[in-house]
Amino acid sequence: MFSIARQAATLAAARPSASAFAVRSFATAKPQTLKERLVEIIPKKQAEVKEFRKTHGAKVLGETTVDMAYGGMRGIKGLVWETSVLDADEGIRFRGYTIPECQKLLPKADGGDEPLPEGLFWLLVTGEIPTTEQVRQLSADWAARSAIPAYVEDILDRCPNTLHPMSQFSLAVTALQQESSFAKAYQAGVSKVQYWDYYYEDAMDLIAKLPNIAARIYRNVFKDGKVPDIDPTLDYGANFAHLLGYKDPKFVELMRLYLTIHSDHEGGNVSAHATHLVASALSDPYLSFAAGLNGLAGPLHGLANQEVLRWIIKMKNEVGLGASDEQIKDYIWKTLKSGQVVPGYGHAVLRKTDPRYSCQREFALKHLPTDPLFKMVSQLYNIVPGVLTEHGKTKNPWPNVDAHSGVLLQHFGFVEEDYYTVLFGVSRALGVTSGIIWDRILGLPIERPKSLSTEALKKMFEKK
Numbered sequence: 001m002f003s004i005a006r007q008a009a010t011l012a013a014a015r016p017s018a019s020a021f022a023v024r025s026f027a028t029a030k031p032q033t034l035k036e037r038l039v040e041i042i043p044k045k046q047a048e049v050k051e052f053r054k055t056h057g058a059k060v061l062g063e064t065t066v067d068m069a070y071g072g073m074r075g076i077k078g079l080v081w082e083t084s085v086l087d088a089d090e091g092i093r094f095r096g097y098t099i100p101e102c103q104k105l106l107p108k109a110d111g112g113d114e115p116l117p118e119g120l121f122w123l124l125v126t127g128e129i130p131t132t133e134q135v136r137q138l139s140a141d142w143a144a145r146s147a148i149p150a151y152v153e154d155i156l157d158r159c160p161n162t163l164h165p166m167s168q169f170s171l172a173v174t175a176l177q178q179e180s181s182f183a184k185a186y187q188a189g190v191s192k193v194q195y196w197d198y199y200y201e202d203a204m205d206l207i208a209k210l211p212n213i214a215a216r217i218y219r220n221v222f223k224d225g226k227v228p229d230i231d232p233t234l235d236y237g238a239n240f241a242h243l244l245g246y247k248d249p250k251f252v253e254l255m256r257l258y259l260t261i262h263s264d265h266e267g268g269n270v271s272a273h274a275t276h277l278v279a280s281a282l283s284d285p286y287l288s289f290a291a292g293l294n295g296l297a298g299p300l301h302g303l304a305n306q307e308v309l310r311w312i313i314k315m316k317n318e319v320g321l322g323a324s325d326e327q328i329k330d331y332i333w334k335t336l337k338s339g340q341v342v343p344g345y346g347h348a349v350l351r352k353t354d355p356r357y358s359c360q361r362e363f364a365l366k367h368l369p370t371d372p373l374f375k376m377v378s379q380l381y382n383i384v385p386g387v388l389t390e391h392g393k394t395k396n397p398w399p400n401v402d403a404h405s406g407v408l409l410q411h412f413g414f415v416e417e418d419y420y421t422v423l424f425g426v427s428r429a430l431g432v433t434s435g436i437i438w439d440r441i442l443g444l445p446i447e448r449p450k451s452l453s454t455e456a457l458k459k460m461f462e463k464k
Contacts, residue, residue: 031133033141035200037126042196042441049442066457073268074349078449081267081276082438083124083431091355092265094120095127099261099355107132109235109256111249114363117236117259117430118142121207124264124434135235143232143239145208148216152176156216157225165217165419166297170290172213177286179205186282195282196440202285203433210426211236215243222416240426244414250367251412257363258405261356262424264431268349270295271302271425275432276439280447285433292432293425302424306417308344309406311335312376321372328379332387344403345384346396356401360408373407 061077068076084094094102106115106123107130118138122130130138152175159168177183182198190198216227223245230239237256246252267276275292279285296302319327335342347354361381364374381399388397406420452460 084264086266107135114257121430139235142208146230170293174290180284182284199440211240259427262427279436302421305402347400353398354400357399360404
């Protein structure tokens, strides 16, 4: 592998000009690859960050209060994450694009309406909307890298069915670390300027293998243990649906949408931050992502989607399908008065309805408008915010992404809610791996914030 400068020079020599390349890329069957484009982008971005830090490096980002330190560091501005930014009112922007904009602009499968996850990954890595040809090339690349080693298959096949699917997922990803290009290159003394290159290759291999790993877990725990082969002619979402055993075109579209919208939610959430933190120690992408998966498995993070569904089903069993608004309102109050929260409502940052919820609602209105559980979810959407506002203990009474996904999956017969967080994990890989690729491109150091004890904090203010 070459240095950034040599790679860029080699590529530049091969292309007389950007316009000439654009003409040629549309005239041939071989468009510019993601890595080729990234190599072109890197020097400019590195120079931009260097100049920005030189000019503004000593400036203050904001204040930190005692409550912030005790309160999960919420609101503290102390982390750079290039791929997405979350606005409290607007929701997530992937490299500046909202979810509706991504749905409109990102390439789609032939005959499909939802964006392809491959296009979203390209956007996260480069900041650019790819062409259909570039996305197809990325689909083929991931399909070619998708096989998992026999020892990983053996590990999964030996797991008891009682071991939670997320535990199996983390176990398999950790075992894949033996395949890490970065770990081998680091041991061989690779230059720091090339770290990103090996991180990129590991990320590509990891993402490519996740559907095979996830499907094997699903088939072992819930089905007959037989996993079909990857189809090299299918896109990433379609292949994942195929491996899981679902052929309904609407379910395939749901997988494409699901994998796209769950991918990234800036860098401060548990799974992204855990991945970033572990990667800052130069742990390879496999170990780093395994850490992120373990965070995603928590009930306050990715596990929330299955908890939402269980709460809705419990409510359905108690009040029945077709329940009145008043019956549902009474059930919500019953939940709150028992000391529990209404799962799927509220968010650490958002103060409006999560756009990821909104696009899933639009999908349901289009494909399953008469589904009884969807009708109940719609009632909750109209009732819960008012109850939570009256309750007075929730800053954001609006639904988040978890409030809807389980009902969509249930509609298509995907009823194994213990598995839902694995789907979330496959998607989240797209965001966190693109993030840590940029961590290495920018040469970010090991993360080491300062911690204080309560006694130390008290002494600080006694002095004042």
